[in-house]
Amino acid sequence: MSEKVSQFDDIYLGLSPELGLLRLAQSGLGWKAHKGSPIRMVQETDLKKTYWIRAARNYQLKLHLRDGSIVKFDGFQRDDYEKLKDIIKANYGLQLETKEMSVKGWNWGKTEFQSDNLLFNVSNKEMFEIPLKEVANTSLTAKHEVMIELTGQDGESDKNKKGDQLVEMRFYIPGTVPKDPEAEEDGEEENAANMFYEEIKALADIGEAAPGDGIVLFSETLCLTPRGRYDIDMFPTFLRLRGKTTDYKIAYTSIIKLFLLPKPDDLHVLFVIGLDPPLRQGQTRYPFLVFQFVREEETDVTLNLDEETIATKYEGKLEKKYETRTYEVVSTLFKALTGRRVTIPSEFFKSYHNQSAIKCSMKANEGVLYPLDKSFLFIPKPPTFIPHSEIGSVTFSRVGGGSAVSASRTFDVKFNMKSGVDYSFSSINREEYANLNEFLQNKKIKTKSMDEESTGRYSVMAEDSESEDEDNGKRKRKPVGIQDYGNDMGDEGESSPDEDFVADDSESDVAEEFDEDVSDTASGSGSDNENGGERPPKKSRK
Known part of the structure; x- marks a missing residue:
């Protein structure tokens, strides 16, 4: 005699968004999705208690198992209660208890x-x-x-x-x-x-992991954003950041970008991790983690992986033992475990002092701006990612004009994004103008220059400046002191800038001192006649 089976259509398993078919027999319960192959079986001997609950998706059958676990099935209709009650009593000898939920709306309990x-x-x-x-x-x-x-x-x-x-x-x-x-x-x-x-x-398995599970541990690693020292405990599918007051569990699937960038001080190297979803500390979101390593610091670590796992699972991208600079070991492990490419500095940009970045300020925050092959990145606070593809134009200010402006030691630059958002950077050393302008022209990014801040008149800069090439010469640019990652450059252009670090349009750039009494008829500045022509007549105001 065949076993009698009852079934219910359009039932959810737990939090799953997929509908499925639930079948109840004397030997147990079975659920299978309508589309796909996920199957969940519950043996009759494992059942301990059953509950009928009003839930978000109509009514719910909640099963308490003998091992302490809970299984839920949602999507039942009110009329299913009597039928389901009789089936559970006949097949499993259990009562389907009705459990009431609190609907008072209190926030204490x-x-x-x-x-x-x-x-x-x-x-x-x-x-x-x-x-x-x-x-x-x-x-x-x-x-x-x-x-x-x-x-x-x-x-x-x-x-x-x-x-x-x-x-x-x-x-x-x-x-x-x-x-x-x-x-x-x-x-x-x-x-x-x-x-x-x-x-x-x-x-919740957030604390210490079982001994022997971790691949490697980097202790007391300095993090600039968010500020503090953290232990980086790396596991096969996730990592843990453990600080004095906070612990974070970060899945490798949420890591979308990796940057390895030398700091302009020639002493440190920055390793930047882009996250989606971002890390949260209260109301603050951190879509980028910025770690700092001493350039010459070396480490001696042995990975908790056997040779077979390294050869098969990681395709030989890792080594059993490392004795080299710490930042190289960290970047290599992140690259292998996340499957993401590591972005290094552009070979097409070098600052006046032969560095890969220029010092500047974003509002009241001092930092460094990296012109990369497919983006700009400002770090450490707030980390700001600007893809080349999203830039409408770049505006330079205080780079030429009146005598007081010419005497200024710094200039400002504003990235006018296609989305309407502007990113402004100030207090850039005047010596960096030629190299930054040349880099933008090489990347075919439209640039503009503000002739006079008092009048707000702009002029579109030439695509190619022969005079600047003759004055400054051509330099072959190669990154210095960073491991060669081959074709790993350029991954930073895959996504749009994080909206958590959008500059406020209502706020102006950081103010700089200049002479308000500069005459409009000032003459003889090199920037006015850099192409050999006379200064154009001043347009009349309407």
Whole structure:
């Protein structure tokens, strides 16, 4: 005699967006997606309790298994209750209990850890639950406050998700609790928020990993953005950043860009990591991590990988042991584990002092601007990524005109983006103008020069300046002191600039001193007659 099977169509499994078919037989339950092959089986002997709950997607069948895990099926209709109740009673000898949810809307209650879920109960009724496998990070933001950061299912990035999604929650947990619940009344007590934080770390697998799982650990690595020193613990599919107060778990799939750039001081090298979704610290988002290494510092590390894994999984891109400069080891490991190319400085740009970047300021923040093959990158704060393809034009100001302007030691540059956003950089050494202008012309980026700040008149600069070539000469430009990555340049042009670092249009550039009494009839400046012609007559104002 064949086993009787009951089925329900259009049922969801857990948080899955896919509909599927749920079948119930005496031997157990089985769910299969309508499109694709995902199958979930639950044996009859594994069932412990069953619940009927009003959920977001109609009604839910919640299964508690004997191993402590929970399985949920959503999408049932109200009329399915009686049929499902009889099937569960006949096949598994269990009661389908109705569980009421709290709908008071209160934001205070009690938390409870149940298997791999965090429950929030109000008046002894469940209000919501958080699957701990969806917790990407947690930290103590205050003495009695714990932050939980949530990630998308299967590590999806923000841009691939549809609709709104909860990404962060904060719990205020006052008071203290006994450190050992079985201790006497005079036992040692601990901050309740700290104990809650440690339990989240343990159950969500955010804290220490199992011994032997990590590939390599770089201790006390200096990070400029966000500021601090972090341990970089690298695993096969993710890395952990562990600081004094924060721990981050970052999947390699969320790393979209890598840069290895020498600092203009000839002492340090910067390693920049682009993230999507960005790292979060409270309300602040960090789409770029900026690490700094001493150029001559060397390290001696042995990877926790066998030779067979290196040869097969990583296709020989890694070595068992490294004895070389630290920044080279770090960049090589990131390249192999993430599958991303490492962008190095452009061979078509060298500053006046033969560096790969120019010093400047963005508003009140001092930093360095790197002209790369397919983008510009300003670091360390705020890291600003400007692809060449998004630039409408570049405007130079205070590079020529009146005598006071000519005497200025610095100039400003503004990137006018096609999106309407402007990025302004000030306090650039005047000696850098020729090289930066030549680089922009080589990249076919339209440039403009402001003749006089007082009148706001602009003139389009020539595509090729023969006089500048004769004066400054041609130099063959090669990056200095950075490992050769072959064809790894140019990956930075794959995505648009991060909107978290859009400059405020209402704010003006950083002010510089200049003589307000400069005469419009000043003559004899080299910039006015650099092509041998006379200064054009001043246009009359309407």
